[in-house]
Amino acid sequence: MLQIEQTVAATHAARARNGWATVAALFLFMALNFADKAVVGLVAVPMMRDMGLSPAQLGIVGSAFFVLFAVSAIGVGWIAGRLDPTWLLAGLALVWVAAQLPMIWPASFATLVLCRIVLGAGEGPALPLAMHVTYEAFDDRRRSLPTLIVQLGATAGLVLAGPALTYVEQRWHWRATFLALGVAGVAWVALWLAVRFAGAPRMRVRAAAAPRAVTPGWRVLRSHFGSATVLTVLFQSFAGYAVVACGITWMPVYFRLGLGMPPARAGWLFGLQVLLQVPVGFALATLSHALLRRSVSTRIARGVLVSACCTVGGILLCVSFASWPPLAKVALVGLACAFATQAFTFGPQLVAEVVPGANRAAMLSTVHALATTAGLFAPALMGHLVASTAGSRGYEAGFGAMGALLAVAGVAGFLWLQPAKEGRGTR
Structure with a gap:
């Protein structure tokens, strides 16, 4: 023995x-x-x-x-x-x-x-x-x-x-x-x-x-894309990708042309914004892990947590174009982007909980692919707003629009993320 x-x-x-x-x-x-x-x-x-x-x-x-x-x-x-x-x-x-x-x-x-x-x-x-x-x-x-x-x-x-x-x-x-x-x-x-x-x-x-064994494609779509959890994860990931795509494309330009920063300062501030995702991500992952170890439901430890991140991140983006000093605006937008990226950390975990292993790879790939289509539209929308509005207001209006979308996705998560309930139904 x-x-x-x-x-x-x-x-x-x-x-x-x-x-x-x-x-x-x-x-x-x-x-x-x-x-x-x-x-x-x-x-x-x-x-x-x-x-x-x-x-x-x-x-x-x-x-x-x-x-x-x-x-x-x-x-x-x-x-x-x-x-x-x-x-x-x-x-x-x-x-x-x-x-x-x-x-x-x-x-x-x-x-x-x-x-x-x-x-x-x-x-x-x-x-x-x-x-x-x-x-x-x-x-x-x-x-x-x-x-x-x-x-x-x-x-x-x-x-x-x-x-x-x-x-x-x-x-x-x-x-x-x-x-x-x-x-x-x-x-x-x-x-x-x-x-x-x-x-x-x-x-x-x-x-x-x-x-x-893999379920035929039409059955996967019918059984899992009808899931409120999967659809809500898709919505949150789409909104998060819209924020990130705009950030990668337009953030350095906003710092230099919108806020009037010299190139060197704009460069290292952009790097600091990206690095901010590390402590924020570790803190939230640690919190989620601790909640799960205490037998807290995944609806709270994952669903409510990511929905709160989307909601708070969206609000921060919406208020970032108020009359703040330039560095305060940088901090608000950077923190909002760090919260937005949590949709990519918790979203796949929620989908994996709902979808059985045989179909998991297909659903993760499909949800991710559909979410990334935001990258085709969000930077173009930002470009239109920048071209039609003088000064920094075009950039800030674009980030505000992305923030509103992200906040709505967060509220949707509070209402419709039910991973444990739907996960039991698929097994």
Whole structure:
């Protein structure tokens, strides 16, 4: 009996180590993902000069990224239940490499656009698949912290890509940044396969033993997209992505042209805003985990918590355009963005609780893909408001509109997020 208990304890310890090794690899995966997204913006000035690109053409390059983003996320998500996610994630990273390498030698505008379309197709399924693999490694009540860590990989990618890729561009050439990202992608694939096949044999056996039956697509849509919880998560994620997309595109411009800040100050203030997501995210994930350990319902520990974040974040955005000093406006908008990103941390956990494992990857990918369509519309709306309103009021009106949408999504969460109730109904 003692030997059996020791064997069980050793197995649980090994599973915990393997789970955290997977989380660490996925953190790097998301960091690389967002560094790949940011590279064109970071080298835009020398790239436009050397390739003879106009601002309009650069805008086309930015939009090209989203051409296949949502389609790819949905398509890969729906087949993920039939395939080993280890190889799917490795394949996505290699697609990113393939999309970067053509830019290391002289290329045409058409080649640049094609590379961004391919990159968007490879990055569309990245986050939902990473969440799916994370949820395979941890049971429902231990997912808050692992989810947050994987999500923070995106923050790390944005924070570190700026100085690192700028250094490469200034030290060698702007094309070298694409080569550096390609090499980093190959290195990540090697690390990922080592973690999954050398360091995590028990996880691989458990995954192989799990049933791979997948419900037909129309039945998944009918049974799960009729869920009030899934629809509300989609609404909150859409609103959160609208805020984040506007922030990435327009926040530095707002600091410089709207608030009259010099470039250096605008740059480090934008970095501080991104970093603010880390303590806010850790605090909320810790609170959620503590509530779950005290047997508080997931409706409160996840649903009410994320809804409060959306509501408060939306209110902060709406009041940020009052007559505050510039630094106060920066703080209000930064805190609001940090609250808005919690929709991406708690939303997948709520969907995973409602949707059974066989269909989880498909639903996570579909919800994520539909939410990211906000990136096609929100920056354009902000641009219209900026063009039609003088001074900082256009920027602030745009953030206020995004804030109103986010606040409404938060109120909807208080009313309709019922993960435990609906989760029991699907089993």
